[in-house]
Amino acid sequence: MRLKLVDLQDGGSGVIVLLVCSDGACATTTGAAPQLFASALNFFAATQCFVPDKDHSFKKVPDLETFDFIIVGAGSAGSVVANRLSEVSHWNVLLLEAGAEPPIETEIPWLYRTLARTRYDWHYVTKNDGVKQKALKNPLAWIRGKVLGGSSSTNAMIYVRGNDHDFQTWVNEGNPSWTPENVNYYFKKAENFQDLKLLRDTGIFNTYGREGPLVVNTFNSTVRKLTKKILKSYSYIGIEEVLDVNAAEFHGKGFCAISRVTARSGVRESTYTAYLKKAKNRRNLKIITNAFVTKILLNVDAKAYGVEVEINGKRNRFLVKREVIVSGGVVNTPQLLMLSGIGPREHLLSKNISCIVDLPGVGNNLHDHLYVPVPIYGDEPEEEENKAELMFDVVKYLYNKTGYLAHTFLTDAIAFFSRSKDMAYPEFQSYTGIFLKNSTVRQFIDIYKDDVLESIVRYNADKSLYVKILNLLHPYSRGRIYLNTSNPYDYPIIHANYLGDDRDIQDTVDGIKILTKLVNTPYFKSIKAFIPRIHISECNEYKYPSDLYWRCYVTHMIASMSHQVGTSKMGPNPEDAVVNNFLKVHGVTGLRVIDASIMPFVTSGNTNAPAIMIGEMGSDMIKNEYLPK
Ligand SMILES: Cc1cc2nc3c(=O)[nH]c(=O)nc-3n(C[C@H](O)[C@H](O)[C@H](O)COP(=O)(O)OP(=O)(O)OC[C@H]3O[C@@H](n4cnc5c(N)ncnc54)[C@H](O)[C@@H]3O)c2cc1C
Incomplete structure (x- = not known):
C-alpha cells in the first residue's frame, strides 16, 4: 500500500x-x-512539547518599587544583560519588555517570515524620499521583534560574528575596550558550539566557545545537495569554500560556507531561550511583559532615577538605585532617549520636550545593510522536491526536527567577498533563495509593485528561480531617527536614507557584477542559467546589461536586510556620539545603552551575534564597576 x-x-x-x-x-x-x-x-x-510559555506579566510589581538595575527591552542584548546582572544574587533586577511571550512560530525556523506584521513585530515603516526604491509597492517596512528575545526571536538565525577589522574601526573611533581580542572573548563567552563534526577541525575548535548559554550549530538539513553545488559555483569565481566563516580568515576575493545558525536541534535558539528561560525563576529577577517604557526619569542633575512604564493601560513608575539600561534596539532606544529629554536640543524643543542633555548624536548615524535581489533562472535542480514530499517534511519535522521546516532558507550557503584580492575584510555578503518552478515566489517578494514582480517571476512557470540576495556591507550613507511628536505611542520618523551617498550605488553595482559571473560556472551552465532584464519602466531606456541599467535597477529595487545599527553611537565625543566606551550616556549618570544601536559602524555580516556580544561585554563592564575586585 x-x-x-x-x-x-x-x-x-x-x-x-x-x-x-x-x-x-x-x-x-x-x-x-x-x-x-x-x-x-x-x-x-x-x-514535541510545542507548548507556549506562560505570560510573565503576572509578576506584579508594586508601583514605586526600587531596583538596583532596570533594563528596558528583552531583545538580543537586553536578555543577556538581565541574565548576567541577576547572576549577582544581591542585585535586584527588573526587565521590562513591551512585547509578549514568543509564540510557537518563533521556534520553527521556516515560519519566521510569518511573524512579520503580527503583534510580534513593531510594524515600523521608513519614510520614502520619493526618488529611490520606486519599484516598491509601499514605503519600506522595517521588521523589529516585539517579544521576549526581541529580534533574536524573529530573525533568520544566521550566526556571523563579523571581521576583526570591524572591531578595530570601533577602537580607532576612540573606544579602546572593543579590540578584536576582547570582543572575541565575549563571543566565546556567549557560545555553546554544538556541531561535533566541525569541532574536529582545530581552527573551529579554537574559535568557538563551548560553555556559554547560546547554542550555535548548523541547520538540521536533509536538503543540502543543492547548497553544495552553489558553494562549488562560488569557487569558480574566486570565492573559496571554507568550513566556517567565523573561523576562517578572510583573504583573497572572499569565502563561502554553509552558515552557522542559532539553532538547538532544529529549533530556534533566541536570547529568550538561551538566557531568559534559564534565569526567569531567579528570585532577584522580575520580568514584566507587555510593559512599554515611555520615559526615563531624570533629576535636575541629569541622573537617571527610574522609569515610567505603561502596563495593561496603567501608568507605573519604578525606581532605580544604580542604573537604568536601555536595550530597546535601533529605533526605540533613540526614541526613548529623546522622549526623556536627551537628544538634539532644537529638535526636542520643536516637539515641546525640555532638553535635559543636549546630545546631537541621538538618532543620528543610522545605517543598515541594504539588499538587492539578483534573479537567476535555470532548469529545475535534480533533487526537485514535489509537494507531497514537502508535506512529508512536515511529519519529518515533528518526528526528528529535520526537513525544510528546520531551515530558514532552502539553501544555507552564505558568501562574503570583495572587489580586490588585497582586502582584509569583505565588502559584500550574499545568500541564495531557491524557488522551484510554479512556486510561491510571489509571496516572498511581494514588496515589489505588480509589474516589477511579474517581470521577476515571468519564467517561473517552467524554470526554477535562484535568487541571489546581495548585501552591501559597509555603506557610506547615513540616515536618522526623529521624533514625530512627544507622544510615546506615535512612531518615530525613520529616515533610512539608503543610497544617500552616491558611492553606495556604484559599490552595489560592482557587487552585482561579481555575482552575475556565476551563470558561467559549470553548475549554472548545466541548468542553462540566465539573468533576465527586469522591466522597471524608468530603467528600460538603458542597454542591458550595462552599468547604467544596474544603477537604475539598484536605485529602484533596494530593500533592507534588517541589520540597522548606529543610532546611539559609541565614541568619546558628545558632539557626535551618544555613549562612551563603557556604554554610559554622555552627560547623564546612571544610564547606559546596551544594544545594536551603539555600533559606530555596522559589522561585516549579520548583526545578532554582535548584539549579543555587546550584551555580554556591557554586563561585565557593569560588574567590573560595582563589584569588589
Ligand atoms: C526579520 C529579521 C531578520 C534578521 N535576520 C538576522 C539573521 O539571520 N542573523 C543575524 O545575525 N541578525 C539578523 N537580524 C538582525 C538582528 O536580529 C538584530 O540586529 C538584533 O536582534 C538587534 O538586537 P537589539 O538587542 O539591538 O534589539 P532587539 O533584539 O530588537 O530588542 C529590542 C527589544 O526591546 C523592546 N523594546 C523596545 N522599546 C521598548 C520600550 N520602550 N519598552 C519596553 N520594551 C521595549 C522590543 O520589543 C525588543 O524586544 C534580523 C532582524 C530581523 C528583524
Missing part, C-alpha cells in the same frame, strides 16, 4: 486529498484513514 497526497487542481490549488494506493491504482477514502493519520500527526506534535 502507498499513500499519495494529490493537489486537486493543476497548478496547485492547495486543496490536498489523501489517496490510498495499491498496485499503482489509487482510491479515494472513507475518511477513516486520513483521521488515523491526522491523529498520528497530533500525537507527534504533542510529543
